[in-house]
Amino acid sequence: MRIRRKPAIIVLTLALVASITLGLNNIDNKNFEIAKNLDIYYSLFRELNTFYVDEVDPGVLVKSSIDDMLSTLDPYTTFIPESDIEDYRFMTTGEYGGIGALIAKHGEKIVVSEPYEGFPAQKAGLMAGDEFLEVAGKKIENMNTEDVSNLLKGSAGQPVLVKVSRFGEKKPLEFNIVRDKIAIDPIGLSTMLDAETGYIQLSSFTKDCSEKVKKAFLELKDVHGAKKMVIDLRGNPGGLLMESVNLCNLFIDKDNEVVSTKGKVSQRDMVYKTTQNPVDTLMPLVVLVNRGSASASEIVSGTMQDLDRGVVVGTRTFGKGLVQTTRDLSYNAKLKVTTAKYYTPSGRCIQALDYTHRNEDGSVGHIPDSLITEFATRNGRKVYDGGGIAPDVTVESETLSNLTISLLQQFKIFDFATKFKAEHPSIAAPREFTISDDIYQAFIDYVESSDFSYTSRTQKLLDELKTLAEEEKYLELAGDAFETLEKNLELDLDRDLKLMREEIAMILKSELMSRYYYQKGSSEASISDDRTITRALEILNNPAEYHAILNP
Secondary structure (H helix, E strand, C coil), rough: HHHHHHHHHHHHHHHHHHHHHHHHHHHHHHHHHHHHHHHHHHHHHHHHHHCCCCCCCHHHHHHHHHHHHHHHCCCEEEEEEHHHHHHHHHHHCCCCEEEEEEEECCCCCCEEEEEECHHHHHHCCCCCCCEEECCCCCCCCCCCCHHHHHHHHCCCCCEEEEEEECCCCCCCCCEEEEEEEEECCEEEEEEECCCCCCEEEEEHHHHHHHHHHHHHHHHHHHHHCCCCEEEEEECCEEHHHHHHHHHHCCCCCCCCCCEEEEEEHHCCCEECCCCCCCCCCCEEEEEEECCCCHHHHHHHHHHHHHCCCEEEEEEECCCEEEEEEEEEEECEEEEEEEEEEEECCCCCCCCCCCCEEECCCECCCCCCCCCCCCEEECCCCCCEECCCCCCCCCCCCCCHHHHHHHHHHHCCCHHHHHHHHHHCCCCCCCCCCCCHHHHHHHHEEEEECCCCCCCCHHHHHHHHHHHHHHHHCCCCCCCHHHHHHHHCCCCCCCHHHHHHHHHHHHHHHHHHHHHHHHHHHHHHHHHHHHHHHEEEHHHCHHHHHHHHHHCC
16 A cells, blocks of 8 residues: 555655746746846836937836836726825825815916815905916916916915906905815715705715714704615715725624625735624615716625615716725835725626726726626625626716807806806805896806807717718718708707706806805705706605615
8 A cells, every 4th residue: 555655645746846846937937027127128218318319307208108007907006106195195085285276277277166165265265267377476377287286285384375367356366375284075965855865975985984974964864854865976986995884884784794805815805894883774775876986986885785775876887896005115106006806795896897898987888798797685686797886776867968068168157157256246045046047148148249169969970971971972962951951950059058058057057056155055056956866866755666676
């Protein structure tokens, strides 16, 4: 028996040695490839810097090469140079040092697009529509928004002198604004939709946002008598993973799995469970999502769906199921690197499996059937992976007309709101204010007297069809038909502004509310015109439909 075992032991030993040798060779080969290519890169860079006909900026070249290298991996593995650390910190904490205002490029001008309520810019008197002339003693002529933003940012407690031009004022205005630590409230709006339905709009998953949601929820429930709740995650790009776990914990019992992560280093694979006692596990709940809901928003909506805790309403989410970790680099730079994928309780990976079918904004587009796998919720409902969270009830987003898009791009709605604010010191509260016939006619008159121009989508398609017909020699045959169509589709600005009144008035109302009541006012004013919120209320106010969705 011993004699028979020897060859087996020898074979096993040789196989083990071969395996170790092969593994070492693979490691050596990989290390050699890394060293070889880094040497090639260094020598190429040296020759380029020495012999290229014009002067080159080494920092710009290296940054470009790093960015291009990382773009071959996934959209979320990125290099963060020291100069961008403040922006990165704002993305994760919601905090930065500055005056607390959004700015925008308006033709050749840089203007205040929106001051945040309660922060230095608004307290000092800066208003939306103000055009920057000087910041910190520097004329902003030929500057871009990033340049002006950098001048406005700085350490809390440090003043910055700002000179602006304001509509209706003959002379420039000066403001000595003391910078502060700006922490944007992730709760965009917390209010009652009706006598029994609360509403919480969450814009990002920054530090402690779950505690703020908890506080808002309890106030709506205990003070205002909310018996049903809508959590709005539309346009929420995500943020801190643990905040999504903590938010789910408000509505789900302790020791329930919320999300798991799996990556190359298996020792770092994690399962995240609820650890605290929940706030409320019974209140009917609707979660609103759209193409802008990503990452942590998808964890929350996916978990609520998988555990049948609430109904998800809206459109398919973005499709970002990747976990990033930051690694420190030399000279205070950082690498944000994808280290794992995350999975919802049913086992679904939310990451879009196919990068070739994406919408213009990067969100998941068409998903081939071959890339879709079926999973089941706790109650046995069918759910699928392949990219993003598909809502239980779909409410498609409305597509804006070319006219409305042109009005926004050319700042006509923005400029009219600036003019209106200068002429009207106050207006009705957000839920009481309406765009009257007089206000809308004043807007029409304003646009028609300005240098506004636009083309319709129909006209563009007709031009393309006409070009194609000409190439294929059909234009002569169909010339009269094209002439009739062109005449019928000829633009009439006055007619089109009246035809598109409903969607234009909705955006105009939101812009006006932001001038008088800031961000919360703008959000509140939009509620009555929001089809997704209307559908959410219909579901919550119909217990039979709500339970039928969760218990098929």
